[in-house]
Amino acid sequence: MIKKLNELIEKRNTVWEEQKAINDVVLKDNRKFTPEETEKWEKMDRDFEDLTSQIDEVRKEINRQEKVEQRNAFMKEAQTQAIKPSPENKNEEEGNKLPNLDYISEKYRGIFEEYRKQTNGKYSTREYADGYRQHLLGNSMEAQRALQADIDKSGGYLVTPEQFIARLIMELDNIVFVRNLATIISVPKAESVGAPALESDPADPVWTAEIKVGDEDSTMDFNKRSLTPQPLAKYIKVSETLIRKALLNVEDIVRQRLTYKFAVTEEYAFMRGNGAEQPLGVFTASSAGIGTGRDVSAGNTTTAIRADNLHNCLMTLKLQYRKNAVWVFHRDAIKQIRKLKTGDGDYIWRPGIASEKPDTILGKSYYESEYAPSTFESAAYVGIIGNFGQYWIVDALDMRIQVNPFSYMSTNQIAYFARKETDGMPIDENAFVRVKLA
Template sequence: MTTLKIRELKVKRSKLSAQATAIMQKATDENRAMEGDEETQFDSIMEERDALDSTITKAERLLEDDRRGIDDIPDDGRPGNRNVEAQMTAWNAYLRDGRPGLNAEHARALNAGNDPEGGFLVAPEQFVQELLQNVDDMTPIRGLATVHRLTTAESLGIPTREEDLDDAEWTSEVGTGSQDDGLRFGKRELRPHPLAKRVLVSRKLLRSSSMNPEQIVRERMAYRHATAQENGFMTGNGSQRALGLFTVGNADLGGITTARDVDVPTSGTGFVHNATDGYAADALITAKYTLKGAYHAKAHWLFHRLILAEIRKIKDANGQYIWKAGLGDQPDTILEIPHILSEFAPSTMANNDYIGMLGDFSFYHIVDALQFEVQRLIELYATTNQIGFIGRAECDGMPVMEEPFVRLQSNDTVA
């Protein structure tokens, strides 16, 4: 897709945003909520606009991939670039034909001399970098989190401030103030845990001259690893896996405790907007200002798409919608703060369910072990004319402080 076509899609997206805003504004001007037909039309417009968002994001990523493909290996004849090309040529031969497809030159390029038949092969760095880039594109948390790459150490300790000093004291010119021993530091340890996924690719597809086997395997591996990691970043219990944002933390586990929870009035299936039971908009305002102002510049709301569909229709006590459609390249906002979506964020609104979060996600730390191994399964899927690939990586993640996060919890006020 060309840059011009992407620009045209963005214009169409802006028009849809304007249409959705007009429907909301009409209801606001008439001091009422959207009616049934309006809600149906609004939802239809937003579904189309969300689909455009996805198309635009993918198209921009492909253009960026093309650009990196040109820039990463310039045709200048340098030995380092020839080595990268040799590695990728050998890697594609391995993906397509297995060890029998590797000649002596390929083996040297991949340092695969001791790799047994049917065993594991460490992927070239370029393959790993592209894999991680795909994972970043598919998991919103990765795009905002602080990501560390480990090459030798088994774990990474993150120093955190557990207790702070009191304020400075007004004193005389020669005074030094009283001694304060309140400053305390702790350390959260991030240890990459094994993560594996198996994907199947038809032999015909791998051998097709028009298809790049490296791209096929990389994209499928990236998707499967991304979904597993995203699930852990949301709800992982911290035992041999990531510690999730929606997992209740404690003194031993770390993470985000219930002290950072804010109740939002719900009816079990939707948000409440009345004077008797409360206004959901007021609860979201409370959540926004529970988060210190220093975090607002980088903060995002985090929701499942089903929860966001309901939030888009919330009004405050003055009858104003709190969701605003972004125009052009500007993001949609809720109370002037942009949002991200995750399919693995909570999606139900029963009493005490977590329904979303506000936070500066740079305080969620992810650690990756760079070595990524692929095992090629030759015989196991022979009856279906497929080749199996098992990809193995190591990853961990957790919030290193709880102060930059506020969780939203459903409070079924009309149960």
């Protein structure tokens, strides 16, 4: 797969060099593209985007294969640890033994260790997972017998097992790029988490001699902004025939479908959410998140991005934020940016020249989102650069699913209604700069 990836990257680099050659001629002659040049450019542009999509797919496939290998190792270990409760008493200590946490990525392992402590391991046992499987299959009586009082009497919603929510969150990380960059905080239940937001910079530090500690700083204020996981409800319909006959087990089928539903909704919210009972997005101007003082339009026209503006945006970030900053644009903005040059005649967009090297803009990697703004009109936002470690996401781990095997019986489908609770917001606006048109 690595060989195929490198071949695709090389092909795309060739297309890019040909595009640059056309663009350079047009810029040198100080004229517009001729119809023939436009046609040729647009064809190469389609080839470029097609190759980029193929590169992304191969990279995803490489990641998938790595995950399969990791899970195979986990499943082999899990099978050797499988606990079979005695027929006389399913609630023996042996039947409730907790599996190890090796299947969870290191990023979340500590979180789920704490989750087990706070829930007394209630949702982490193999017995609970087995009973939950019956719940997803629509076997409510078997599920109630296995899980007893764990079913929510008010609506039939049932807290998902640890393994289900852990894998769903890890798969969301792979789909929603913001999650890979943000600071993730997980709580057992939906409860408020105060996020310290720096309201003013500390004063200049004073050099102090040994023993002395210096003057007290009174200029740095932390304003508590409340982060509270907000409910996000989605439902899916799955063919009962698929559930009964598929090689995948029912948890995998339901989790994969729900992961996609949650992923597109979360990415939109992290980009454009208004903060009212939902995450506050980076493209929403707000005093609670990123204010208008972090918008930079100098250098742009009313309808197009210019290289000077992107350089201004980059250098507006302080060094400590600029070091790990990334760009976020819509694909339409990327099309514009790939034609831009610096004053020295260098293109500001650079292709990754190896499988592990990303494409860059002014030396910084970028992410493409369908939910980034793509309307090019006066005073519109068209991109952002920032250190997304200063975007906080809070997940409640007690995700719940209700199974409805009746409403879609005529189409042989089972409906799954899921409630996941998440919130997010920028906690330090100084870590971000929005690209704005003039």
